[in-house]
Amino acid sequence: MAERRPRKDAERNRAAVLAAADALFARCERPEDVTMADIAAEAGVGKGTLFRAYGDRAGLIRALYSAKLRPLREAVEEGPPPLGPGTDPLERVPALLDAVLRFKLDHRHLALALESDGGGSPYGAEHYDRWHTLLRTTLEGVPGLADGDFAAHALLAAVRADLVEHLAGQGVAREAMRARLAQFTARFLGAGH
Amino acid sequence: MAERRPRKDAERNRAAVLAAADALFARCERPEDVTMADIAAEAGVGKGTLFRAYGDRAGLIRALYSAKLRPLREAVEEGPPPLGPGTDPLERVPALLDAVLRFKLDHRHLALALESDGGGSPYGAEHYDRWHTLLRTTLEGVPGLADGDFAAHALLAAVRADLVEHLAGQGVAREAMRARLAQFTARFLGAGH
């Protein structure tokens, strides 16, 4: 039962692997041509170390994603409005979606890796569940909105990494994308009949 | 220049491969554990034949998907209302989305295969472009709707194969899913300023 502290070199290597993966994913266009062996080499580590630390490719990607997501998660869980709790749903919902969109724009390659390589569909990841639950409960505070559960799924689908990537590839600029998402969200929310 | 008719065995084999792939995808849960060799074996054909006919895995999946999609495509292009042309946009948009949803429910495994294995993201496929363009132009006929382009993307994202699969896996029944999608769509469309 007594928790034994992990060895120092192990901890250092875990960090080195994360950093290497981050660098490589950021550098390459297609996440699938960053190989596990590449990451190990970049981190100056053997493949065995990498797999022992994170289990498999999906695990590594999830860990990296989770680390990047942490500030946003904290801002949402205990930060000030409009992201934090205690905000009017009609204001918080667009803020949440905008935050997710910005995050995906800022970490395109990583988000793509998570949603494609990362163990099939994004719906298996626990991150998705977290976002979905938060958005659903927030939506349930919107008067006149019947099905917050499905609405949360649908709105999150509008900011999926590959859609964002597709639009970006068509030349849609960051601010334009944010504006379009905001408009879409507003129309949906504003339909309080 | 003179078009030479393809050999009869070649044509038969092409069909056999499609049928085999269809059967295997329908039978298995995860599309990625249907192997090219499996398909060739099921069709009673060598792998070479399979690859000569369809180029690669993505090509085979696209061909199969396209064949399945044909009736729906025709109903949309030249069928009667509410799917066909000449329908009031406020009626046609939900009809189109419902039709896509039903299609994905009826061909879950195939749709999943297309949107995951099928060459990365669904946004590379020409099918997507077809649906998007149709939905966009239809949406542009809705009074007061500014950004039909993004709306089309967002609404189509709500019927993506893996989301449908996720909901189905949570026990959401077919009719329930159709109703929820219809409600979501209606709320969005109904927000006529």
Added chain:
DNA sequence: TAAGATGCGGACCCGCGGTCCGTTTCACCG
């Protein structure tokens, strides 16, 4: 500093998508 526990790493394995080429089958023609 000795000893046990923990982590290391890269050679190795396996399965899969895709290719290659000697062999077979078809379509056309005399």
Added chain:
DNA sequence: CGGTGAAACGGACCGCGGGTCCGCATCTTA
């Protein structure tokens, strides 16, 4: 028909990438 060139066949083969294994190095504790 029987012959002939072209087209298609099929399965052995290849390369690559994820994941494993185990003898060896390194850390920790007493």
